[in-house]
Every structure is written in structure tokens, then in C-alpha cells.
Amino acid sequence: MFPLAMVLREKWFLWVLLIINTAGTIYGYIWYKSQLAITPGHFLIFVPDSPTASLFFCFVLVAFILGKNWGLFEALALITLYKYGIWAVVMNILTLIVSGDLHWTGYMLMASHLAMAIEGILYAPFYRIKWWHFVVAGIWTLHNDVIDYVFMMYPVYHSISMYVKEIGYFTFWLSITALFLTYILCFSKYSAQWPLKK
Structure with missing residues (x-):
């Protein structure tokens, strides 16, 4: 087994990732604070997309630390x-193209969200x-798109809001x-099923 796979299985590394993802999740929910304040209660769970994604991964890491699979x-x-990792990268690039400028937090968001996509894979x-x-997760994901772009609860990027229809399609x-x-x-036949280290 190649070295990266061995590191990914180590409990100390799982703990490091759990701490990082927990901090990122908390920061993410804080980032959405202003939008959540004006969001109807029945939509709240669907608005903070990225921190909820990292929250799911926190549960995955906890299970791995316990030697389990959820x-x-x-x-x-x-x-x-x-x-949402790829989505945030693309939206910040689009913001840079449209406005001609991107705050340093935009670059930070691109780096952190790209890391999210990579760690999941x-x-x-x-x-x-x-x-x-797979079916339940698929329904959740597509239902979230409906909430975002039919009920218009999508994450607010003011500088590119004029492209909301195109963003919804993307x-x-x-x-x-x-x-x-x-x-x-x-x-598929290309999947690699390595046993989880107990």
C-alpha cells in the first residue's frame, strides 16, 4: 500500500483532520450568520451548504477514529x-472575472474549498x-438545488447575482x-475497497 494511504489511516492524522474540519465548519456557519438571520426557519438547514458538507465529513472522521463506517x-x-468545494472555487473565480478584484478571503475560500473536495475523494x-x-444522499443533494434555485435560498454572492440562472444550471x-x-x-469496477484500519 502506498505511503499516502498509510498516513490517511493513522488515528493521529484523522484527529488532525477532525480538528481542522470542525474549526472550518464552525467558521462556515459563522460566515453564513447574516444570511441565516433573514432565512425562513424551514429553509435553515439547506442554506449553509459548505459547512454542512464539512460537518458530514466530521461524522465520517469520528466513525473512522472509532474503527467504524457510517x-x-x-x-x-x-x-x-x-x-460545494468545486462550486466555491468556480464562484470566486467568476467573482474575480466580473469585478476585477477578489478580497483575500476569497482566495482563502478557494484554497479551503478545494481542500474539501480533495479530502473527500x-x-x-x-x-x-x-x-x-447513495440514493438518499443523491435526493438530499438535488433537493438542495431546488431549495437554492427554485425557492431562491442560494448562497449570496452580490457581485455575480445577475448570473443566478446560469449559476443554478451549473x-x-x-x-x-x-x-x-x-x-x-x-x-464501479474502478473503485478500490481498502479495509479500514481497526
Whole structure:
């Protein structure tokens, strides 16, 4: 087994990732504070997309530390980490193109969200996702797109708000891409099922 896989299995490394992702999750919910303050209560769970994705991964890491697999959280984490990780990178690049400027926090968000997408994929060989986990996570993901772009609860990027229809279309196909990626990594003949270290 190559060295990276061995490091990913170590409990000390899982703890480091858990601390980082917990801090990032808390920061993410704080970042959404102003938008959550004006969001109707029944939509609250669907608005803070990225911190909820990293929260799913926190549960995955806790399970790994305990020597377990929580397949539903693994499916939710892989799909949403990739989706919102890539989404944030693209939205910040679009903001830079449209406005001609990007605050330093935008570059920080690009780096952190790209890391989210990468970590979700790196741990894919350790996931034990069943078909019903995949289906439920898929419904959650596509339903979230409906909430965001039909009920207009999408994350607010004021400088590119004029492109909301195009962003919604892009986001839908990004969801489909995330689902396809999850299938390839966890269900197809190309998936690598390494046993989780107990």
C-alpha cells in the first residue's frame, strides 16, 4: 500500500483532520450568520451548504477514529464536499472575472474549498457506501438545488447575482457530476475497497 494511504489511516492524522474540519465548519456557519438571520426557519438547514458538507465529513472522521463506517454520512460527505468545494472555487473565480478584484478571503475560500473536495475523494477507498446511502444522499443533494434555485435560498454572492440562472444550471450539473464521481469511486469496477484500519 502506498505511503499516502498509510498516513490517511493513522488515528493521529484523522484527529488532525477532525480538528481542522470542525474549526472550518464552525467558521462556515459563522460566515453564513447574516444570511441565516433573514432565512425562513424551514429553509435553515439547506442554506449553509459548505459547512454542512464539512460537518458530514466530521461524522465520517469520528466513525473512522472509532474503527467504524457510517455509510450514509460517507455518501453525503463525498458528494457534498466535491460539489460545494468545486462550486466555491468556480464562484470566486467568476467573482474575480466580473469585478476585477477578489478580497483575500476569497482566495482563502478557494484554497479551503478545494481542500474539501480533495479530502473527500482521498478517503473514498475507505468508504462503505451502500446503494440506499447513495440514493438518499443523491435526493438530499438535488433537493438542495431546488431549495437554492427554485425557492431562491442560494448562497449570496452580490457581485455575480445577475448570473443566478446560469449559476443554478451549473450547480445542477455539478450535482450530477458529484453523483457520477461517487458511483465511479464507490460502486464501479474502478473503485478500490481498502479495509479500514481497526
